[in-house]
Amino acid sequence: MKDRGxxxxxxxxxxxxxxxxxxxxxxxxxxxxxxxxxxxLISSLLQPALWLAFFGIAMxxxxxxxxxxxxxxxxxxxVGYLTFMAAxxxxxxxxxxxxxxxxxILFDKNWGLMREILAxxxxxxxxxxxIALSGVTKSFIQALIIMGFGVLIGAAFFAGYAPLQxxxxxxxxxxxVALFALGFLxxxxxxxxxxxxxxxxxxxxxxLTMPIFFASNALYPIDSFPExxxxxxxxNPMTMLINGIRxxxxxxxFYALGHHYAFTQMDIALSFLGLVVxxxxxxxxxxxxxxKAVVT
Amino acid sequence: MVQPGPAGDDPIILVENLEHTYGNxxxxxxxxxxxxxxxxxxxxxxxxxxxxxxxxxxxxLLTIQKGRAVVAGYDVATEPxxxxxxxxxxxxDITLDRDMTVWEQLExxxxxxxxxxxxxxxxxxxxxxxxxxxxxxNELTKRLSGxxxxxxxxxxxxxxxxxxxxxxxxxxxxxxxxxxRMWEYIKGVNRxxxxxxxxxxxxDEADQLSDRISIIDHGxxxxxxxxxxxxxxxxxxxxxxxxxxxEKAITLLEHLPSVREITVRDTLIVLMVNEDGTRxxxxxxxxxxxxxxxxxxxxxxxxxxxxxxxxxxxxDIRDEGQGPARPHFLRAxxx
Numbered sequence: 001m002k003d004r005g006x007x008x009x010x011x012x013x014x015x016x017x018x019x020x021x022x023x024x025x026x027x028x029x030x031x032x033x034x035x036x037x038x039x040x041l042i043s044s045l046l047q048p049a050l051w052l053a054f055f056g057i058a059m060x061x062x063x064x065x066x067x068x069x070x071x072x073x074x075x076x077x078x079v080g081y082l083t084f085m086a087a088x089x090x091x092x093x094x095x096x097x098x099x100x101x102x103x104x105i106l107f108d109k110n111w112g113l114m115r116e117i118l119a120x121x122x123x124x125x126x127x128x129x130x131i132a133l134s135g136v137t138k139s140f141i142q143a144l145i146i147m148g149f150g151v152l153i154g155a156a157f158f159a160g161y162a163p164l165q166x167x168x169x170x171x172x173x174x175x176x177v178a179l180f181a182l183g184f185l186x187x188x189x190x191x192x193x194x195x196x197x198x199x200x201x202x203x204x205x206x207x208l209t210m211p212i213f214f215a216s217n218a219l220y221p222i223d224s225f226p227e228x229x230x231x232x233x234x235x236n237p238m239t240m241l242i243n244g245i246r247x248x249x250x251x252x253x254f255y256a257l258g259h260h261y262a263f264t265q266m267d268i269a270l271s272f273l274g275l276v277v278x279x280x281x282x283x284x285x286x287x288x289x290x291x292k293a294v295v296t
Numbered sequence: 297m298v299q300p301g302p303a304g305d306d307p308i309i310l311v312e313n314l315e316h317t318y319g320n321x322x323x324x325x326x327x328x329x330x331x332x333x334x335x336x337x338x339x340x341x342x343x344x345x346x347x348x349x350x351x352x353x354x355x356x357l358l359t360i361q362k363g364r365a366v367v368a369g370y371d372v373a374t375e376p377x378x379x380x381x382x383x384x385x386x387x388x389d390i391t392l393d394r395d396m397t398v399w400e401q402l403e404x405x406x407x408x409x410x411x412x413x414x415x416x417x418x419x420x421x422x423x424x425x426x427x428x429x430x431x432x433x434n435e436l437t438k439r440l441s442g443x444x445x446x447x448x449x450x451x452x453x454x455x456x457x458x459x460x461x462x463x464x465x466x467x468x469x470x471x472x473x474x475x476x477r478m479w480e481y482i483k484g485v486n487r488x489x490x491x492x493x494x495x496x497x498x499x500d501e502a503d504q505l506s507d508r509i510s511i512i513d514h515g516x517x518x519x520x521x522x523x524x525x526x527x528x529x530x531x532x533x534x535x536x537x538x539x540x541x542x543e544k545a546i547t548l549l550e551h552l553p554s555v556r557e558i559t560v561r562d563t564l565i566v567l568m569v570n571e572d573g574t575r576x577x578x579x580x581x582x583x584x585x586x587x588x589x590x591x592x593x594x595x596x597x598x599x600x601x602x603x604x605x606x607x608x609x610x611x612d613i614r615d616e617g618q619g620p621a622r623p624h625f626l627r628a629x630x631x
Contacts (some may be wrong), residue, residue: 025407029396036395108393113404116391116452119357120408121380296352 022122026130027137029113030104034138048093048142056082056089057153059219063257070258078255079156086150086157087245088218090177091238093146094139095212098181099205101135101186106201110194111195114295124290128189128283135180143177144170148251157249169248176244179275180237186282190289212238221259237278240271250292306369308333308460308491309354314363314425316515320567323349325515326363331460331493331508336486338417339495340502340605347495348388350512351464353420354493355385367458381409384453384490384566388464390445394438398429399450401437402455409456416455423451427481441475450481461485466471479505499601511603513609530599530607531556532575536592537565545589549580559607568599568601 004052035041061083072078105127108114117127147170151157158166188205195201215229216222216238222230243263246254250261303355307330316324324346331337339347352358354367357374365372368382372519393403399420407418427447432440440448444467453461466482467475483507486492496502502509505521510520517595519526539545542565549555554576556568573596584591 022408022410025404028407029393029400029404032400033393033395053565060433112393113391115357115387116385116405117408119355119385120405121377121406294358296348296357 006135022126023130023133025122026117026127027134030131030134031137033104034134041252044097044138045142045145048089048146050081051089051092052086052146052150052155053153056085056150056155059085066259072255073260076253076255076260077251079250080154081257082150082154083156083250084246084256086146086155087242087249088216089144089150090146090173090245091180091216091218091242092213093142094177094181094241095184095209095238097139097142098135098184099188099209101138101181101185102131102190102192103198103201105131105189105192106195106198109295110196110198118293118295124293125287128186128286128290131189132182133187135188136181139177139181140174143173147173159250172248173245176241176248176272176275179243179272179279183275183279186279186286189288190282193286193289193293212236217242221257223259235274237275240274240278242296243271244268244275304331307331307366308368309337309493310364310366311350311354312364314350314360316346316353316358316361318438322515324353327512327515327517328363329510329517331491334344334486334491335507336482336492336494336505338502338506338509339512340497340499340509340601341495341607342497345513346515347497347512348464349515349576350623351495354379355383355462356380356406381456382459384456384458386446386449386453386461386463386466388450388468388495390471392437392445392448392533395436397434397436398424398440399433401448405452405455411456419455419457423454424513426454426484427451441474441590442470443477443478446470446474447481450485454485458490460491460493463492465495465497467496467498469524475501499605503601506515511608512603517605518608526604527599527601531568532601533569533571534597534603535567535569535577535598536593536595536597537567537580537584537591538563539565539584540590540592542608544587545584548583548587548589552576552579552583555580624625 060080060082067081098269105114119122147157158169161169186208191204192201195204211232215233216236219231222233222239225233246261247263247268252265252268254261309329309331311330312328314324314327315322327346327350330336339350341347347357354372356372356379360373365381370378370382393404396404402420402423406419424433427446427450428445429451432444437445437448438589450461450463450466453463463482467478470478479501482492482494494505495502506523508520508522509526511518511526512538517530521529532568534614537545542560542563545565546558546560549565550558554569554571556570558568559566567580577594577596581591581594591616
């Protein structure tokens with residue numbers, strides 16, 4: 001694809017035009033769709049809560065019973081399984097929402113507005129950014145619901161925090177969620193613009209979610225994994241996100257499932273940096289796919 | 297055949313030696329044409345003739361490969377952004393979001409093109425009135441009929457008051473009544489001063505709607521002109537004959553001075569005549585009778601756009617793709 005009037009950098013707006021906010025239009029339209037489908041809206045908000053309520057409580061009652069006899073090292077803050085996995089559920093929900101966030105692009109390409117958008121003066125990077133921001137918004141809403149609901153049913157998030165610490169904790173979590181969501185939304189957009197059928201897209205997405213979710217520390221510690229799996233899990237963006245969430249929601253130093261978790265600020269900064277690198281790479285991938293895309 | 301515009305009046309679309317290739321397939325094979333300001337210009341051709349490829353290059357959805365195209369004063373190769381800002385488009389397939397309302401579709405378009413709030417809100421009201429969708433403003437698009445969707449798309453194409461409106465097969469899939477009404481809308485829009493470029497494979501659409509027509513096939517423009525000019529190239533009248541000895545009849549008729557050209561379609565002999573057919577006919581009948589040839593049917597008609605199309609493309613648009621090199625069938629009657 002030849003130049004569409006896009007400058008060579010991420011900074012937006014075609015030359016000679018004041019089209020700086022094209023992504024806001026894309027965002028606005030995607031949010032209209034989000035609130036329009038009531039069943040989809042409610043189920044997307046309810047689903048993470050249900051995970052927490054059923055899977056979380058069921059597993060927690062088992063694990064907590066098993067761990068009951070084990071001695072907790074003195075002076076370390078110990079948390080139950082529900083608290084441990086609630087962070088994983090936030091991450092899981094963000095992963096699913098983000099990976100499927102690009103689907104609208106495929107639908108637009110086959111049956112909707114994609115040609116209308118591509119033929120407009122709005123730059124292609126704005127399409128990517130608009131869709132990504134609406135995906136991030138959805139993930140924020142879901143993350144906040146899970147946090148609220150989790151605390152309600154007994155997850156010890158922000159336990160003993162002062163109000164200011166809680167605000168910082170929530171902001172920290174949202175920052176991690178945002179970066180992670182952006183990365184997977186860009187990936188999703190890149191796949192969606194390159195594929196022909198929704199079925200194919202569904203297949204690819206399902207294939208991706210499995211290893212990303214299970215090769216992570218969402219539901220269990222990764223320390224006792226076989227070496228290869230452990231290394232994979234360590235560099236999994238999912239693990240980086242969950243580290244961040246646990247750091248901000250539970251604290252830098254806690255004990256869960258017989259493991260001692262201690263995060264230095266450096267660890268968290270590295271996780272954050274890892275997510276930055278991840279989403280930048282995914283943006284470049286998406287941008288490349290969009291520039292090449294020909295929809296007629 | 298193409299008349300140049302009045303002196304000093306630059307064409308609104310100027311295309312020179314445009315070529316476009318997909319792999320080994322040359323979809324557009326060196327076409328040149330010019331569209332004057334304020335006219336309705338049609339590309340008439342069968343599916344796969346290269347119409348959509350050409351239109352997609354002009355609206356900058358496809359990158360131009362070879363040749364030159366200037367739309368509304370801007371070169372599509374160097375100023376695609378300007379071209380985009382100057383044109384409106386109605387795509388061949390419905391390009392609407394089923395789950396957005398009529399108003400939202402127009403609002404979305406206005407925002408995409410960065411229209412100021414006040415301007416776009418006013419414009420939406422104007423256009424809803426124009427295409428008579430005021431009562432449907434809050435209706436989801438999926439609840440609209442096919443004709444309403446098309447009208448909404450035309451309204452959307454006009455949102456930014458474009459210099460040129462591109463219509464790719466604007467009435468495809470619509471019922472005859474709705475098609476007539478669409479033509480009225482299109483003519484109305486044109487009267488307001490918008491230049492219209494449309495592609496179609498409907499003869500009547502090209503014939504009745506356009507000021508000028510280019511017949512396009514296999515990526516090439518075969519002939520251009522007004523509907524009248526195109527029909528006149530076939531002579532004044534067409535005479536269809538069926539006899540018991542066509543070969544002999546043709547050798548006899550070839551020499552008549554009033555007969556301009558003869559073609560054969562299945563069992564039909566088609567004569568193009570330069571004079572009033574009613575005056576030529578008795579002579580033809582006499583000639584054949586004198587030679588002992590039996591005439592089983594005879595038909596006299598004015599050349600229609602169908603005849604023009606069949607003559608120049610060598611095929612009936614309804615049997616596209618399988619026509620022999622010369623015409624094999626001409627529907628009797630025409631319009």
